Structure formats: C-alpha cells, structure tokens
Amino acid sequence: MIRLLHTADWQIGKPFGGFDEERRAELRAARFASVSRMAALAAARGVAAVLVAGDAFDDNTVHDRDVNRVLDAMAAFSGPWIFLPGNHDAATTGSVWGRMRGLAQRRGLANVVVADEPEPIVTCEGRLAVLPAPLLRRHEGADLTQWFDHAETPSSAVRVGLAHGALENRLPEGADAGNPIAEARATTARLDYLALGDWHGFLGDIAPKTVYAGTPEPDRYPANEPGFVAIVEIDGPGEAPRIERVAVAHYIWAARSLRLDGEAGDVETLLAAFVEPGRTLLRLTLAGSLPLRERVRLEEILAHWRDRFFHLDIRDDDLFDEPDEDDLDRIDVSGFVRTAIETLRTKAADPTDPGREAARLAIRMAYVEHRRLTAGER
Numbered sequence: 001m002i003r004l005l006h007t008a009d010w011q012i013g014k015p016f017g018g019f020d021e022e023r024r025a026e027l028r029a030a031r032f033a034s035v036s037r038m039a040a041l042a043a044a045r046g047v048a049a050v051l052v053a054g055d056a057f058d059d060n061t062v063h064d065r066d067v068n069r070v071l072d073a074m075a076a077f078s079g080p081w082i083f084l085p086g087n088h089d090a091a092t093t094g095s096v097w098g099r100m101r102g103l104a105q106r107r108g109l110a111n112v113v114v115a116d117e118p119e120p121i122v123t124c125e126g127r128l129a130v131l132p133a134p135l136l137r138r139h140e141g142a143d144l145t146q147w148f149d150h151a152e153t154p155s156s157a158v159r160v161g162l163a164h165g166a167l168e169n170r171l172p173e174g175a176d177a178g179n180p181i182a183e184a185r186a187t188t189a190r191l192d193y194l195a196l197g198d199w200h201g202f203l204g205d206i207a208p209k210t211v212y213a214g215t216p217e218p219d220r221y222p223a224n225e226p227g228f229v230a231i232v233e234i235d236g237p238g239e240a241p242r243i244e245r246v247a248v249a250h251y252i253w254a255a256r257s258l259r260l261d262g263e264a265g266d267v268e269t270l271l272a273a274f275v276e277p278g279r280t281l282l283r284l285t286l287a288g289s290l291p292l293r294e295r296v297r298l299e300e301i302l303a304h305w306r307d308r309f310f311h312l313d314i315r316d317d318d319l320f321d322e323p324d325e326d327d328l329d330r331i332d333v334s335g336f337v338r339t340a341i342e343t344l345r346t347k348a349a350d351p352t353d354p355g356r357e358a359a360r361l362a363i364r365m366a367y368v369e370h371r372r373l374t375a376g377e378r
Ligand SMILES: [Mn+2]
Pocket: 054, 055, 086, 087, 088, 164, 197, 198, 199
C-alpha cells in the first residue's frame, strides 16, 4: 500500500492588495503556516510523498526569502515533495524553479523534486511512478497530459498523474477553461490516481480516480470549498484509491447576504453565530431598508464586530434609509428646520427626484448630529 498527500495552489507570495498592511502580513504568513501543518500531517500519517499540483507560488518573481520560508516550513516531512509548475509559476526561463532547486541544493535538501519535464519520476523504492504535465508557459492550448496515455512505468509501481488546469466538461460553469485536461485521462492513461491543481476548492469525485485538492488556505470569498488536502491510499497498481479529505485551513472566508426590513437585530444574530470571528473574514451583503434609529443601531453593531472579526467586508449599496415619523419626531425641532426636514423627506421618498440620495444623506446627518448634540447636553 502507498499513501500520498496531494495538495495544490499554495499561492505563496500572494499580495492580498485589498487589505490593510497588518492583515496583509498575517494573510501572507498564514500560507507558510499551512505548509508547516501539511508537513506535520504528512509525517503523522506516514505518507510516502507529497504531491504539489501546481501554483505553489503566486508568481515567478517571488522573493528568495519566501522560497526559503517554504523550505523551512516543509521541514517536518523529510520524504519527497514533488512540485509541478502551474500557470502562476510556469517553468519559463528564469522561473522560481531554478532558484528553488538551487536553494534546496545549497541547504542540502535532497527531497525537493521539481517536476518540470514531461517524463516519469519513479520514486519511493520503485513503488510510485509520477507522470507530470508541467506548464512551461502560463497558458497552454493543448492538453499536456496526452503523453500519459503512452508512458511506460514499472509494472510494480502505482501510476499517478500530476497536472494543473481545467478538467474538460467537469468544472462548474464559468470556470477558467485554459490549460485543458481530458476528462477521461485517468482511464485512458491507466492511472491509479490523477492529482490536479488550479481549481481552488476540493473536488473529490470530479471524475474516476481524479481529484482537485484545492488550496489548503483559502485566499478569497469562496464559491467552492477550499481549505483541504487529500490523503490518498492505493493498495497497489490497478487498485481503487481511498481518498480522505482533511481540513488544514486556519482562516475561514465566508460570504453571507441578509435582507433587512425595518430592524437591524438580524445582523447581530448573524455575526454572533460565528464561532471564531477572530479568524473569520466575512463579506456581508446587506439589502432592504431601515429607519434612521435602526441604521444608527446597525452602525453600532458593525463597529463592535469590526473589531472582533479578522476582517468584515460590508456591502450595503442596496440598503436604504427610510426615515419614519418616529425618526423625525426624535429630531425635536420646530419651525423652519422642521419644514426643511419634511421637504427633504419628501425628496428622499421620491424615486424620480434627482436629489433623492443627497436628501437621504442630509436627513441621516441631521439625525446623527442631533443625536450627538442632545447626548452632549445630558
Ligand atoms: Mn492555477
């Protein structure tokens, strides 16, 4: 029996440009930490080899310091790590792979294998034959796994394909169709397992003996299921693989949407339901309408949770203020100010009024300012 750890899409060096400096540094660091956890898992499970199915690096210009940090993070597993160049880290002239090899050599790490040639790699005392389909440039029109069909490997070795791209006709609508891989490749090439990368969610049964491991550490608000690796057991050549999905992610990226109808309390309920807000990144899309006092309450709720979540991304373009009588009564003014506010309210309620948005903003400002002033008086 041979046991493997299959992962992909580490995207080491991803800049996380949309975040502030502190969070950016933490998100970048999390990707090295995930490599450490995978190395510990590989050692604990006694795997024969780790397969990295492309895009270990986010870009070929990744700094040597980051390459060294990856090599540091790999330390707990001393068996072979087989790296496939993907589209982000294609094996072009001057790619990261020459430096990776050089640094591994310099550090005396003989277990780093860069699979940048389309030829079988026989390892683990001849028990494992890996057929890699390295990307030599970012986008490839041809199916680079075609040679697997006719590749000769020792009959005693388990036969495993390693590729990066889009499995034809199997990925959800809208997936990147670049770098095609025939959907029946595992069958036509008599593979015992086909380890794929590029799709960031775990897809365990996408085709016979074919798996996308997904990224071990999520890097965006998901439409799929990132945060896992595959531990694969194969009893011998021709035997069906046993595939286990193991969670390794630290950060939880979640997307939710909520429709509010006059009341902000549901937002508190939704946010309070997250078990570990400190390591959660939440994109929350709010729609509907709120009277001003509930809008103010919403801001108070968000201010509290903003400091408890790792990151809170609020989308409220479709959430509108709807001042009601009660709101206006709380702005206890009379005379011309009251008349002015009534005028603004009429404008704010009229979808055809070009000054609608400005009127809404003015009312909210008047409300908040009035609230602040009266609070100061007490
Ligand atoms: Mn990719």
